[in-house]
Amino acid sequence: MTDVQQSRIAAGAMTADTAFRVRMRRLFGVLQGMASNPATVIGLVIIALMLVMAIFAPWLLEPNSPDPYQMPRDWGAVRKPPGTPGHPLGTTNEGGDVLYGVIWGSRTSLQLSLMVVGSTMIVGTIVGSIAGLVGGWVDEVLMRLVDVFLSIPELIFALAIAAVLGPSFGNIILALAVVLWVKYARIMRAQVLQIKQHDFVDAARVIGDSKLNIYLRDILPNAVTPVTVQATLDMGNVVLIGATLSFIGLSEAGIAEWGVLVSEGQAGIASGRWWASTFPGLMIFLWALAFNLVGDGLRDALDPRTEGR
């Protein structure tokens, strides 16, 4: 390799580096925008704590064996109030440690929300993009389908599907995924139709770039904002709906899942044993609240009218 070639490669790497830094600065600008909103910061802090809890669960509390997602049973210590040694948040009717449920429940919630939001976002984005790009009868058929889905209230629709599939945590994930993808399809289609009109798409056609490249470089990156905001909001909503389904018994008994714990603990509230439902309930509330706060903050920070100006 000659010196010239080498120096050119070095210069190329430097360019990539500069471009990367400029892009990072822009991302940083968005984060800064979010950081200037106290509500968003509160949401971010809660989410961070939840994530820490979920990630470090095995180190915080020894996993139950054989299945760590099942509540441990300590028949020698049933219905203990908070403050009991070894059970700081008390125990359930079956001697399950409420703290264990709270901590390992964050993992369950994370799994639920990531799987549902991840799959619905991908499916919805693809369907919405196809509808917006292809148009014609394809668009017509897909959007009719979306309209049918959207005409049924989310909770009732998910409930019906989960009920048909039978009570299990996996079926709750499936039910939510089936119900929620349509929102992304609709958002994405509207974005594609709007962005398609922009002169910069025509500018890309004039230089002769391929349709795929135009989609990937011009349309998709400009459509991600509302999709990201919706995904963030859904990270919270999914856990809320999931918990509701668990609460009415569509999940599995005995698993470390906040909705199930609230459901199993509610009978004791009348007899003064508030802790078995209250702590997991609080977690559901905080989780949903946090993602909603961050979703709203993200919407403001990514607003094209303010972004980067």
Add this chain to the structure above:
Amino acid sequence: MRAAVAPQADDLILSVREVKKHYPIREGALQRVVGHVRAVDGVSFDIRRGETVGLVGESGCGKTTLGRVIAALADPTDGGVHYSMDGEMRRIDRLEGKAAQTFRRNCQMVFQDSFASLNPRHLVIDLVGRPLKVYNEAASADLVERVVELLEQVGLGRQHLFRYPHQFSGGQRQRISIARALALNPEIIVLDEPTSALDVSVQAQILNLLNDLQKERNLAYLFVTHDLSVVRHMADRLVVMYLGKVAEAGETQAIFDSPHHPYTRELMAAKPDLEAEANVEIRGLEGTVPDPARPPQGCRFHTRCELATSACGWEIDDIVRWLEDAPGMFEHLVGVERTSEFAAELAFDNEEAAGLLSMAVRSEQVPEAMRAAMRRLNLDGTKVEIEFEDVGEVELTVRDDGRMAACVLTPEEVASWKNS
């Protein structure tokens, strides 16, 4: 003013032939097509190497639509754009593979809105370097050097590589667009009102830049604008459009010296010079532009032309339009039964209104030319029968001096009116 260069036949780059672009108008739940907007309705002209053709006309006359058809962003409804390739003229919408690519590279476009035409998420290096990447002309360090070269040609530099479009002024953004258009070293650039969103002083800078680039690279421009004073300094030849058709075409200097079409004359009178004070109120042309979905018969300009003669295509629509502003008659009009665009029976709900109309159309209240064009006027109780001379479309024809105009009047007649 620019010296007109005598074009050589083999200098032809593009030939626009009878191009039409009609947009369907859809209505109702079933989206049935109820008519067509005739945005471009049969336009022909040529563009030669190194020249600037100015495409001018009021807002909505179809300039952008035609520019997009020429840049192959839209397919014509009828007619075609032919591109000179290996000594042959080939229709651009029928090119494939390598040939399509050759055309694509050689015909670029700069849009009016510099902000909308640059992807807000791309850095300047991505924007200007993109054409080079598409054709694998340069990568990594080479690409940077090529982009810097292009930026320098448009008066920007290395320091601008890693900025986003919103970090520039409107004039600078338009320079970025121009650099992008230059990247593939095209033969022709369609400039769609490239300066109309800019301040007057910035406008002049961009125009100078375009002129310099043209000289250096022997570029051809199709310069689209509604501003005659701008093309006066840019264009070798002009194509003046009105409602989707060419009203007049010829060398810029000659047209400015003596317009052969009343519309061109009006346009020139309506616009202040570029040198004139900024902020002067720009006087628009009088009258409203007719609906391009129902263009007027005969000469499309006859509804607004002060010189209109009886041969200019007076029709029932003109009576109806006149009636709309005639109190005491329009509210009594209950039906218009047409046998053609030129003949109809107008029914009123009382005899008085019908009588008023038949009197009015005989009087000074309507243009003399309209009266002269009336073949029949018959009052029958509450009905008025009107028939105008059936006139075909006024075509674009060659005048004695070799220029083209679509007007029934001779250049001398248009000129004498100008002096009176």
